[in-house]
Amino acid sequence: MKSCVLVKYGELALKGRNRSRFVAQLRRNLRRRVGSGVAIEQRAGALALVPAEGDTGALLDRARDVLGIAVLHPAVAVAKDPDAACAVAVALLRDHRGSFAIRTRRRDKRFALSSRELAVAVGAAVQRELGLPVDLDNPGRTVYLEVDEREIFAYTERVAGRGGLPVGASGRAVVLISGGIDSPVAAYRAMRRGLRCDFVHFSGEPFTGPESIYKAYANVRNLDRFQGGSRLWIVPFGRAQRAIAAAGAGRLQVMAQRRLMVRVAARLAERTGAQALVTGDALGQVASQTLPNLAAVEDAAPLPLLRPLLGFDKAEIVAQAQELGTFDVSRLPDEDCCQLFSHRQAETRARIDELRRIERAIDVEELVERVAAGAREVRPGGIDEEAAAHAVGAGGAAERPGAPVR
Numbered sequence: 063m064k065s066c067v068l069v070k071y072g073e074l075a076l077k078g079r080n081r082s083r084f085v086a087q088l089r090r091n092l093r094r095r096v097g098s099g100v101a102i103e104q105r106a107g108a109l110a111l112v113p114a115e116g117d118t119g120a121l122l123d124r125a126r127d128v129l130g131i132a133v134l135h136p137a138v139a140v141a142k143d144p145d146a147a148c149a150v151a152v153a154l155l156r157d158h159r160g161s162f163a164i165r166t167r168r169r170d171k172r173f174a175l176s177s178r179e180l181a182v183a184v185g186a187a188v189q190r191e192l193g194l195p196v197d198l199d200n201p202g203r204t205v206y207l208e209v210d211e212r213e214i215f216a217y218t219e220r221v222a223g224r225g226g227l228p229v230g231a232s233g234r235a236v237v238l239i240s241g242g243i244d245s246p247v248a249a250y251r252a253m254r255r256g257l258r259c260d261f262v263h264f265s266g267e268p269f270t271g272p273e274s275i276y277k278a279y280a281n282v283r284n285l286d287r288f289q290g291g292s293r294l295w296i297v298p299f300g301r302a303q304r305a306i307a308a309a310g311a312g313r314l315q316v317m318a319q320r321r322l323m324v325r326v327a328a329r330l331a332e333r334t335g336a337q338a339l340v341t342g343d344a345l346g347q348v349a350s351q352t353l354p355n356l357a358a359v360e361d362a363a364p365l366p367l368l369r370p371l372l373g374f375d376k377a378e379i380v381a382q383a384q385e386l387g388t389f390d391v392s393r394l395p396d397e398d399c400c401q402l403f404s405h406r407q408a409e410t411r412a413r414i415d416e417l418r419r420i421e422r423a424i425d426v427e428e429l430v431e432r433v434a435a436g437a438r439e440v441r442p443g444g445i446d447e448e449a450a451a452h453a454v455g456a457g458g459a460a461e462r463p464g465a466p467v468r
Contacts, residue, residue, distance in 0.1 A: 063150065064139050065118050067111040067125055068208075068215055072132030072225060075107060085109075087256075088130045088228040094290045095128050096121060105210050106169045110139065122221060127287050129254050130231070131223030135206070139213045144175060148187035150216040151205045155188055160202025161195045162188060168209040180207065224254065229289040232256030235338040235368065236331045238323060239263050239282065239294075241274035241396045244342030244371055246281040246388040247379050251370035252340045253288050260293040260334055262327045262437070266399035267298035273396035279442050281388045286443030295330050295437040299323075299399055302433050307403040309423040315405050316350050317412040318420050321362035322429065328364040329434040338366040344374050349408035350400075358412040 069092070074084045089102055089109065096102075100121060101112040113121050118136050126134055138154075140146040155162055164185045166177040175183065184207065185196055208215040235257045237249040249259050263278035275296055286292040299319075306318045327339050343351050360367050371379060383389035 063146075064112060066113075066137050066139055066215075067118050067122050068105075068135040068137040068217065069109040069111060069125065069131050069223075070107065070133045070135075071109075071130055073227060074130060084130070084228060084231050087231045088128070091128050091130070091228050091230070091289075092125060095124050095287075105212075110137075110215075112139075126221060126223055128228075129224050129226045129288055130228035130256075132225055134221045134223055135215070135217040136219050136221070137215045137217040139215055142170075142173070142209065142213050144180060144183055147180060147207055147214050147216070148184050150214070151184045151188055151207070152191045154205050154216060154218055155192060155194060155203060158192075158194065158203045161197035161200075163196065163198050163201035163204045164188070164207065165204055166207045166209070170209050170211050173209045177209075180209070224288075226254035227256030229253050229256060230258045233338070234258045234260070234334060234336040235340050236260045236262055236327050236334075236336045237340040238327055238342075239278050240342070240400075241277040241392065241394075241398065242342070243383050243389060243392040244344060244347075244379055246285060246342075246386065246392065247374075247382045248340055248342040248370045249285055250288065250382070250386055252368060253285070255370075257338070257340070258289055259285075259340065260295070260331070260336060262295040262297060262330055264297045264299040264323055264326075264399055266300045266303070266397055266402045269300040269304075269402060270397035270399060273394070274399065277391050277394060277396055279440065280391045283442035284387055284391075290443060292441065292443045293334070294440050294442055296440065297326060297330075297433060297437045299433065300402060302429055303399065303403050305424050305429065306420065309420050311403075311405075311420050313405045313407055313409040314412055314417060314420060315403055316400055316408060317355060317358055318417055319400060320350060320359045321417060321421070322426065322433070324359060324363040324367065325426070325430045326433050326437075329430055330437060331365060336365070338368050339363060340368045340370065342371055343369045344371045344376070344379065347376060349410050352410045354411045355409070358414050358417060361414050362417075 074081060077084050092102055099114045103110040111121055111125060122134060122136055138150055140150045164181045166181045168177045188194060203218055206217050232255055235252055237259045239245045239261045253259055261282050265275050282292050282294045303319055307315060311318045324339055
């Protein structure tokens with residue numbers, strides 16, 4: 063008898079001939095998350111995580127954050143024998159005082175007993191040993207037995223996984239992460255569809271303080287548990303914003319900034335081979351997220367621009383942020399760089415030809431190179447937290463931006 067965690071994947075089972083590639087990625091992600099002291103054994107439609115020592119509680123907590131897993135069961139593996147099945151069921155019900163049921167699944171059809179015959183035999187043994195009543199409709203506790211090719215797995219608990227696809231199975235993307243609520247949730251939704259995510263945060267440096275940087279860093283560090291090895295670029299953006307304002311952007315200030323941001327993010331994506339950008343846009347949520355404005359930003363994006371939250375409302379986004387643990391950090395006060403030189407009245411129907419005129423005035427390609435060259439890279443999930451924290455705060459004290467140009 064050995065303790066283990068039985069891992070079952072939902073959507074991966076539908077992948078047909080590509081399934082092995084997705085399962086291999088899931089195994090790599092599990093190995094990164096649970097460490098080298100755990101055996102990862104392939105079973106029919108499942109993986110068995112077997113710790114070197116018997117306690118599976120900590121193992122379950124770590125494995126449940128690996129994306130691509132539908133269900134996890136803290137389980138016991140016993141010999142592929144009806145007597146062993148009876149003994150483990152009795153053990154799992156010994157501390158129980160109510161009714162019970164036995165549910166069986168026979169993956170190995172060569173097993174001597176049918177699923178029904180095994181359930182009847184095990185139920186009779188439990189009644190004989192413990193005297194508990196059977197209730198197949200509303201049992202107080204259910205023992206599940208799965209007959210696999212090598213052993214029988216027995217369990218009573220079902221722990222929901224996070225579902226989705228394994229991180230890395232769909233490629234790589236760069237997430238534009240602000241200090242707000244939406245972008246960390248968008249990053250999680252992108253990861254859940256199999257994208258390994260790098261992050262870029264645009265700070266109002268040198269005209270704003272470090273608060274938004276600390277928030278972005280903390281949220282990336284939190285999200286790192288879903289993938290490991292997260293990379294965050296911190297981009298001082300204040301002087302570029304001032305250049306846009308000086309070119310007479312006026313009501314188009316925010317839109318011109320957003321177009322520049324996606325260009326810089328795409329340039330940073332070249333460093334890792336990322337194939338897409340991810341933003342936290344939700345259609346119609348704020349003035350910059352009207353359909354014409356989203357189209358205007360997309361026009362400037364050198365890479366596909368993914369918006370996982372496009373159809374979400376704010377309540378749904380907030381609920382997800384609370385579940386992820388990013389909400390409390392995101393709601394802390396900071397100086398939003400997008401408001402630094404913003405016009406009093408935002409444009410809701412930006413014209414692309416007018417934005418291109420502003421970009422010609424500021425020599426946008428040269429500005430992209432200059433802004434990207436100033437990016438600082440940190441690893442929030444890395445082991446050298448002291449060095450990373452120093453890089454986060456490397457911008458120094460805020461300067462006075464001067465009067466914005468209207």
